[in-house]
Amino acid sequence: MDLWIKRDDLTGFAFGGNKGRKLEFILADALAHGADTVVSCGATQSNFIRQLGAAASVAGIECHAVLMDEPYEPGLRATVVGGLNTDGEHGNLLLDRLLGVRVSIVPNGPWETLFAETNLLADRLEADGRRVVRVPIGGSSPLGALAFVDAASELARERFDVVIVATSSGSTHAGLHVGFSGTGARVIGISCDPEPEVAEEVGCLARAAASELGIEPPNEEPDVRFDFVGPAYGVPSEEGQRALVRLARSEGIFLDPVYTAKAFAGLLALAERGGIAGRVLFWHTGGLPALFGYLPAIYHGTTS
Numbered sequence: 001m002d003l004w005i006k007r008d009d010l011t012g013f014a015f016g017g018n019k020g021r022k023l024e025f026i027l028a029d030a031l032a033h034g035a036d037t038v039v040s041c042g043a044t045q046s047n048f049i050r051q052l053g054a055a056a057s058v059a060g061i062e063c064h065a066v067l068m069d070e071p072y073e074p075g076l077r078a079t080v081v082g083g084l085n086t087d088g089e090h091g092n093l094l095l096d097r098l099l100g101v102r103v104s105i106v107p108n109g110p111w112e113t114l115f116a117e118t119n120l121l122a123d124r125l126e127a128d129g130r131r132v133v134r135v136p137i138g139g140s141s142p143l144g145a146l147a148f149v150d151a152a153s154e155l156a157r158e159r160f161d162v163v164i165v166a167t168s169s170g171s172t173h174a175g176l177h178v179g180f181s182g183t184g185a186r187v188i189g190i191s192c193d194p195e196p197e198v199a200e201e202v203g204c205l206a207r208a209a210a211s212e213l214g215i216e217p218p219n220e221e222p223d224v225r226f227d228f229v230g231p232a233y234g235v236p237s238e239e240g241q242r243a244l245v246r247l248a249r250s251e252g253i254f255l256d257p258v259y260t261a262k263a264f265a266g267l268l269a270l271a272e273r274g275g276i277a278g279r280v281l282f283w284h285t286g287g288l289p290a291l292f293g294y295l296p297a298i299y300h301g302t303t304s
C-alpha cells in the first residue's frame with residue numbers, strides 16, 4: 001500500500017480541520033441572508049462549533065450553541081464521563097469560550113432532544129428580534145457537501161485507488177463521493193457513529209450537492225463502514241487508540257480520539273485484510289483539540 005495523507009488537520013483556521021471548508025460556504029450564505037446570529041448544536045467536544053464560533057466572530061455576528069456530553073446510553077455514559085475531561089472545561093469547549101460562543105449545556109439525551117432544544121433557542125432569539133440562521137449539526141447541509149466536492153478537485157492531477165475518510169454528520173464523505181466520482185478512486189467512509197442513518201444522510205447530501213451543481217449524482221451508493229465505531233460515538237475505541245499512537249510515533253502526525261483515530265484504524269484493518277491496496281489516500285479531517293478533552297487515562301494501555 002502506498003499511503004498518502006491529505007492534511008486537512010492543517011487547514012489552519014481556528015486549529016484547522018474539515019469544518020473550515022464547509023464554513024467558507026455556509027457562513028457566506030448566512031451573511032448573504034443578512035444573519036446577525038448563527039445557532040447550532042453538537043457534542044461538548046464538537047470541532048464544528050469551535051470553527052463556527054471562530055468564523056462567526058470574525059464575521060462580527062453572534063454564535064449560540066447547544067452542547068451535550070455524549071453518549072446517552074446509561075452504561076456507556078459512565079465510560080465516557082470516565083474518559084471526558086469534565087473537571088473544568090478543556091479541549092474544544094475551552095476554545096469555544098475563548099471565542100465567545102454562547103454555550104448552553106443540556107443533559108444527555110437523544111440527538112432529537114438536542115435538535116429540539118436548539119430549535120427552541122433559535123425561536124427565542126428570533127422572538128427577541130435577531131436575524132437567525134440555523135446551521136445543521138456538523139455543518140452538514142448541501143453547501144457543506146459542496147465544499148468537499150471542491151476539495152476533491154485539489155487532487156485532480158493525482159490518481160488514487162482508495163480514499164478513506166471519517167464520517168458522522170455526512171457532508172464530508174458526501175462531497176468527496178461526488179468529487180472523486182469518475183476518477184477511479186473508491187471513497188470509503190468510516191463511520192464514527194453507530195446509527196445506520198449515517199449512510200442515508202451521506203447519500204442524500206451527495207444527491208443534493210450534485211443537483212446544486214447540475215450534474216448527475218454518482219451511480220454507486222456511498223460506501224459507509226460501521227465496523228470501527230467502537231463502543232459509541234465519542235467513546236474512544238481500543239484499536240483507534242492504538243492507531244493514534246502508531247501514527248504519532250511513526251510519522252509525528254496526531255489523530256483525534258473521536259473521528260480520525262477510528263478512521264485510521266479502519267484503514268489499517270482494511271489494508272491488513274487485503275480489502276484495500278494501491279495508492280491509498282487518508283483524508284485527515286483534524287479534530288486535534290479533542291485530544292485535550294479526554295483524560296490521560298483513556299490513552300493508557302496504548303502509551304507504553
Ligand SMILES: *Cc1c(COP(=O)(O)O)cnc(C)c1O
Nearest residue numbers: 047168169170172259285286287
Ligand atoms: C466533523 C468531523 C468529521 C466528520 O465529518 P462529517 O462531515 O460530519 O461527516 C470527521 N473528523 C473530524 C475531526 C470532525 O470534526
